[in-house]
Structures are given as C-alpha cells and as structure tokens.
Amino acid sequence: MDIRQLNYLCALAEHRHFGRAAQACCVTQPTLSMRLRQLEQELGVVLVHRGKQFEGFTPEGERVLARARALLGQYDNLRLEVDAMKGRxxxxxxxxxxxxxxxxxxxxxxxxxxxxxxxxxxxxxxxxxxxxxxxxxxxxxxxxxxxxxxxxxxxxxxxxxEQGVVLAFGPDWSERLPACPSLADLAALPLCLPRPGMYFRRYLETCFEREGVTLQPVLSSDSVYRLMHWVRAGLGCALIPAGSALFDELPGVRCRPLAMPAMxxxxxxxxxxxxxxxxxxxxxxxxxxxxxxxx
The missing domain is CATH 3.40.190.10 (Periplasmic binding protein-like II)
Known part of the structure; x- marks a missing residue:
C-alpha cells in the first residue's frame, strides 16, 4: 500500500468515474484501475463495485475510504508542518x-x-x-x-x-419604489430570486407566506452574478442578504432595507x-x- 493508491481511491470517490478520477490524478485509466486492484489484493477485500462503469463502493470499500481520507489529511498536514518549520x-x-x-x-x-x-x-x-x-x-x-x-x-x-435583507434595484426603479418598502409592496414587482430549494429562497417564501404575499419571480438562478447582471439591466429587483459588496460595486445598483425576521x-x-x-x-x-x- 502506498500514498498514491489512497489518492486514487479518494479521487474515485470524488469523481464517481474511473476516467475522470484518472485524469484528476494525471494518470491513465488503466493505471488507476490496476493500482486499485493491487490495493484490493493486498488488503484481501473488494473495495469497488465494477460493471461497465463505476457502480460504487462495497461496505469494506467505504470503511477503507474513510481511513484513506483521514490518512491523506494527516499526510498533507505533515508536509505543511515541514514547510512551516522552514518558515513558510x-x-x-x-x-x-x-x-x-x-x-x-x-x-x-x-x-x-x-x-x-x-x-x-x-x-x-x-x-x-x-x-x-x-x-x-x-x-x-x-x-x-x-x-x-x-x-x-x-x-x-x-x-x-445579522444584517437582514435588502431589495436591490437598478436606476429605472429608483422613483418607483417607496423609501422603506414593505413585503406587500413587493407583491407586484418582477423579482430576480435564488432558485427554488436554496435555503435563502425557502426563507423568503416562508416570510412572504406569513404576510399573505406570493412571490412571482421573473428569473431564478443559483448564480449571484446572473442575478446581479439582470438587476443592473433593469429586468427586475433582487432580494439579497444585506452587506453584500457585490451589489454595492455595480454602477447604478442601489439597495433598500426590508423589515424581515431573522433567519x-x-x-x-x-x-x-x-x-x-x-x-x-x-x-x-x-x-x-x-x-x-x-x-
């Protein structure tokens, strides 16, 4: 058993594919597969379910994988400690x-x-x-x-x-929004929101449901940058956590605080x-x- 075999095992767990794991380890797929079979022979247990492609780990493989991750973490720390001894x-x-x-x-x-x-x-x-x-x-x-x-x-x-939530909007919306918008004020707004299922979106939906307001997003995304782009372009307004430098740095984008319960x-x-x-x-x-x- 050597450290490379443990790296190959962990790479396979991360990528769930022999070819991608081999590519991540800068070796050929046959080399990775051969070294893992050698590890199985040395340990005397089957670690990987194999079919036409990777099908997961055996129970024994899961236990060895957990140990391999811990050992690799300690190995990396050892190398870092040696570097630290040298002053870097x-x-x-x-x-x-x-x-x-x-x-x-x-x-x-x-x-x-x-x-x-x-x-x-x-x-x-x-x-x-x-x-x-x-x-x-x-x-x-x-x-x-x-x-x-x-x-x-x-x-x-x-x-x-805890900084709360703000409504972010572009130049076209400045005169159309109250200085301190309520949740009811947002009912008719075109909103750019996180995609359904994300925690912040679920939090928003819960708060608005309590006020009897249904959110009507025109755009949903798990990318902050897409939300930023469309707010700046004037497609709609976005609800975001306060304190974000991302929106503050965009020319023309402004934010107004919302009175909402803590998350x-x-x-x-x-x-x-x-x-x-x-x-x-x-x-x-x-x-x-x-x-x-x-x-």
Missing amino acids: LTGTVRLGLVPLSCMDLSPVLARLRQRHPGIGFEINDMTADAILDGLNHNTLDIGGGFFEPEVLSRFDSLALP ARVGALVMRNDGQASLLAQGFFEAAQEVWRQR
Whole structure:
C-alpha cells in the first residue's frame, strides 16, 4: 500500500468515474484501475463495485475510504508542518461557499497572501450540506454559508453579524419604489430570486407566506452574478442578504432595507474542530478572525 493508491481511491470517490478520477490524478485509466486492484489484493477485500462503469463502493470499500481520507489529511498536514518549520506556509486553501451568503472574503485572502505568499485559493460554489460533507471528508478546508446553530456547535465557527435583507434595484426603479418598502409592496414587482430549494429562497417564501404575499419571480438562478447582471439591466429587483459588496460595486445598483425576521440559520465561516483541520485552514481562520475584529 502506498500514498498514491489512497489518492486514487479518494479521487474515485470524488469523481464517481474511473476516467475522470484518472485524469484528476494525471494518470491513465488503466493505471488507476490496476493500482486499485493491487490495493484490493493486498488488503484481501473488494473495495469497488465494477460493471461497465463505476457502480460504487462495497461496505469494506467505504470503511477503507474513510481511513484513506483521514490518512491523506494527516499526510498533507505533515508536509505543511515541514514547510512551516522552514518558515513558510504553502499550498491551496480549499473553500466552499454558499453563493447567496454573499461573503466578501477578499480582505482575508489578501491578508493571508501577504503573510504567506506561497498560498493559493480554490473557491467552490456549493450548498451548505455539500460544504459540511466536504469538511467531514477533508476535501475542503473552510466553509462559508448559512448553517443551523446545532451544526455550528460541531465545528469551529466564526459567525457573521445579522444584517437582514435588502431589495436591490437598478436606476429605472429608483422613483418607483417607496423609501422603506414593505413585503406587500413587493407583491407586484418582477423579482430576480435564488432558485427554488436554496435555503435563502425557502426563507423568503416562508416570510412572504406569513404576510399573505406570493412571490412571482421573473428569473431564478443559483448564480449571484446572473442575478446581479439582470438587476443592473433593469429586468427586475433582487432580494439579497444585506452587506453584500457585490451589489454595492455595480454602477447604478442601489439597495433598500426590508423589515424581515431573522433567519433561523446563522451566516458563518466553519472549520473542523476535531484536530483534523489543516494548517492552511487554521491560518485562514486566524486571518478571518483578525479581519472580523477590525471591522
């Protein structure tokens, strides 16, 4: 057994396809398949269900996979610790962010890069559940989004201030909206909203239903950038979490606050707290705490 075989196993779990896993590992598919069969022979158990394509892991494979992920996490941390002993921290911080959380993490990234020039970042748009799964499986270092309070208790977390919700609109709407719009005022507006099923959309629907208002979106998307584009183009108005620098930076786009109840979930950054968090994750979290304190 060697570290490459464990990498191949974890890549197969991530991509659920032999060819894509091989491509991610920069080897041929026959090489990846052969090395996994060698691992099975060495362990004396079948790890992978094989048909014409990947069909999942056996129960034994799932247990070995969990151990492989933990070992690879420790291996990566060992390499990072050696770099830290030499006075530098290098590697890629893997972040998963809920798009509509609208977190502006640029000051944190800038601070960490200034402190450790060898660090890079990989940012993925994900659901909250996928983020938690990525943290638990060591495929992410840091998560950011809306989380239930009981979930936050299982991680190191840095909560964001509750800022409420705002209505974002383009220049054509400035004179057509009241200074302090109510939920009833929005009933007849063309709205650009998160797609159905996203937490923020469910939160909005619950609040409006309590007021007897039915939302009538003209556009739904899981992309913040598409919502931003269409608001600026005048297609409609958007409901977004307050404090987003994304909308503030668009010429002509303005925001007005809405009186709405607090969300059940808390906006926060999260990191593992079971001793398995990488040094990169810890460095990012420390930089974020510094930035938040200064704000």
